[in-house]
Amino acid sequence: MNAPLHREIPAGVLDAAQALSQVSAQWDGDIVRQITDYITIPAKSPSFDADWAGHGHIETVMRNAAAWVEAQKVEGLQLEIVRLAGRTPVLFFEVPATKSGTTETVLMYGHLDKQPEFTGWRNDLGPWTPKYEDGKLFGRGGADDGYAVYASIAAIQALKAQKVPHPRIVGLVETCEESGSYDLLPYVDALRTRLGDVGLVICLDSGAGNYDQLWLTTSLRGMASGVLKVEILTEGVHSGDASGLVPSSFRIMRQVLDRLEDSKTGRLLPQSFHCEIPAERLAQAKATAAILGDQIYKRFPWAHYDCGGATTFALPTTTDPVEALLNRTWKPTLSVTGADGFPEMGNAGNVLRPYTAFKLSLRLPPLVDAAGAVQELKTLLEDNAPYQAKVTFESAGGATGWNAPTTSPWFEQALNEASQAFYGAPCGTIGQGGTIPLMNMLSQGFPKAQMMVCGVLGPKSNAHGPNEFLHVPYAKKITAAVASVIARMP
Numbered sequence: 001m002n003a004p005l006h007r008e009i010p011a012g013v014l015d016a017a018q019a020l021s022q023v024s025a026q027w028d029g030d031i032v033r034q035i036t037d038y039i040t041i042p043a044k045s046p047s048f049d050a051d052w053a054g055h056g057h058i059e060t061v062m063r064n065a066a067a068w069v070e071a072q073k074v075e076g077l078q079l080e081i082v083r084l085a086g087r088t089p090v091l092f093f094e095v096p097a098t099k100s101g102t103t104e105t106v107l108m109y110g111h112l113d114k115q116p117e118f119t120g121w122r123n124d125l126g127p128w129t130p131k132y133e134d135g136k137l138f139g140r141g142g143a144d145d146g147y148a149v150y151a152s153i154a155a156i157q158a159l160k161a162q163k164v165p166h167p168r169i170v171g172l173v174e175t176c177e178e179s180g181s182y183d184l185l186p187y188v189d190a191l192r193t194r195l196g197d198v199g200l201v202i203c204l205d206s207g208a209g210n211y212d213q214l215w216l217t218t219s220l221r222g223m224a225s226g227v228l229k230v231e232i233l234t235e236g237v238h239s240g241d242a243s244g245l246v247p248s249s250f251r252i253m254r255q256v257l258d259r260l261e262d263s264k265t266g267r268l269l270p271q272s273f274h275c276e277i278p279a280e281r282l283a284q285a286k287a288t289a290a291i292l293g294d295q296i297y298k299r300f301p302w303a304h305y306d307c308g309g310a311t312t313f314a315l316p317t318t319t320d321p322v323e324a325l326l327n328r329t330w331k332p333t334l335s336v337t338g339a340d341g342f343p344e345m346g347n348a349g350n351v352l353r354p355y356t357a358f359k360l361s362l363r364l365p366p367l368v369d370a371a372g373a374v375q376e377l378k379t380l381l382e383d384n385a386p387y388q389a390k391v392t393f394e395s396a397g398g399a400t401g402w403n404a405p406t407t408s409p410w411f412e413q414a415l416n417e418a419s420q421a422f423y424g425a426p427c428g429t430i431g432q433g434g435t436i437p438l439m440n441m442l443s444q445g446f447p448k449a450q451m452m453v454c455g456v457l458g459p460k461s462n463a464h465g466p467n468e469f470l471h472v473p474y475a476k477k478i479t480a481a482v483a484s485v486i487a488r489m490p
Contacts, residue, residue: 016421039139045178099165104199110148111177114141120466144463181437206455214419222364222401289321329431370398414488
């Protein structure tokens with residue numbers, strides 16, 4: 001019988017099998033428990049908890065994360081909770097370089113604030129009641145992205161354990177991301193000299209096309225949001241007495257929104273809200289569509305009903321995989337995410353309501369300037385109101401999207417090697433429809449840096465919605481993959 005092959009690992013190269021074994025043991029023995037505890041704390045972002053400072057939940061998750069990082073006793077690591085007056089805190093850590101001849105820094109990013117509860121959770125699940133089931137840790141914020149700081153430190157520990165030389169590493173963990181990161185830029189300015197010359201950004205706040213390979217995010221949409229309010233009366237009146245004479249505030253709302261969106265197709269009407277899709281991104285979308293196929297749209301929890309003995313499902317805007325990818329990454333889209341002025345159904349009498357208010361979320365293509373879009377949106381919605389109603393758009397701000405810089409040869413090779421080593425498949429590329437305001441800031445501040453934007457938000461993980469989960473087996477591999485890429489940084 002032939003003896004098993006023994007593969008020598010060159011000095012300075014990460015042993016993939018050893019790294020995955022180590023991080024898996026750490027996840028199973030400690031990190032899952034840490035994130036389980038994190039899920040129980042309703043650390044809602046400031047936009048969803050005006051008294052966040054008084055409630056103390058953000059402070060709790062920040063202190064818990066800091067205490068855990070310090071308890072790991074990573075060689076050379078220095079940690080600080082940085083506070084600017086009136087702003088949510090950030091966690092900053094620094095690990096000195098052990099690789100000679102390198103001056104560039106790796107910046108690792110994550111956030112600890114959360115989206116609100118939302119409705120529709122499974123009966124045995126809830127946003128603040130974690131449950132581990134079949135490799136999935138259910139609860140709000142675990143995947144988006146409370147795990148990031150724990151995974152980042154575990155990746156550094158994997159490098160240290162094998163004595164693999166690495167560049168200087170800093171970490172920046174914020175608590176305002178789900179509110180648009182409006183607190184982050186002042187911290188970036190305050191910490192700019194301590195960040196150093198950033199050559200690689202690792203952001204673990206993104207998604208995955210499947211759980212079968214590493215996915216690199218190549219673009220992020222921007223966002224403009226706010227509250228659109230239509231007022232026609234100063235108080236509610238009997239609908240039998242007034243309807244037909246007093247126009248419904250809801251009908252006026254529909255007319256105003258018709259200026260912005262074609263309700264039949266969902267296309268945003270102002271041409272300035274669109275941009276040309278770069279040829280490279282179009283080619284990547286075609287390649288990704290070939291991998292994912294109809295799972296691009298089938299992964300969503302479509303409403304369904306019985307029709308003549310057959311199950312009928314609600315339909316997406318398109319079943320073409322390429323068009324589906326582009327629609328959710330490079331096309332502007334309007335969503336109504338909240339409403340006010342409506343009584344609950346049980347209290348809805350025959351009253352013509354005085355006003356209707358909608359919370360709008362407008363996703364913008366990566367190359368559209370958010371500040372200009374917000375101003376244009378306000379003018380478009382408010383001017384020349386039907387029936388001279390009082391129409392106001394109160395902006396909640398905006399964030400410009402992001403288009404990744406050209407991938408350098410070393411980075412592309414490192415990503416593919418990591419994906420093959422831990423998943424047995426090449427690295428995929430995908431645009432994401434969400435927004436990470438930091439990425440555009442960092443691209444402007446460090447235009448030569450490579451951006452490893454990835455994450456665990458794969459099919460059905462449902463961040464922001466009910467039944468959100470963290471796919472733990474995938475998270476273990478992405479932790480090891482991060483270590484592998486850092487080890488390969490020139």
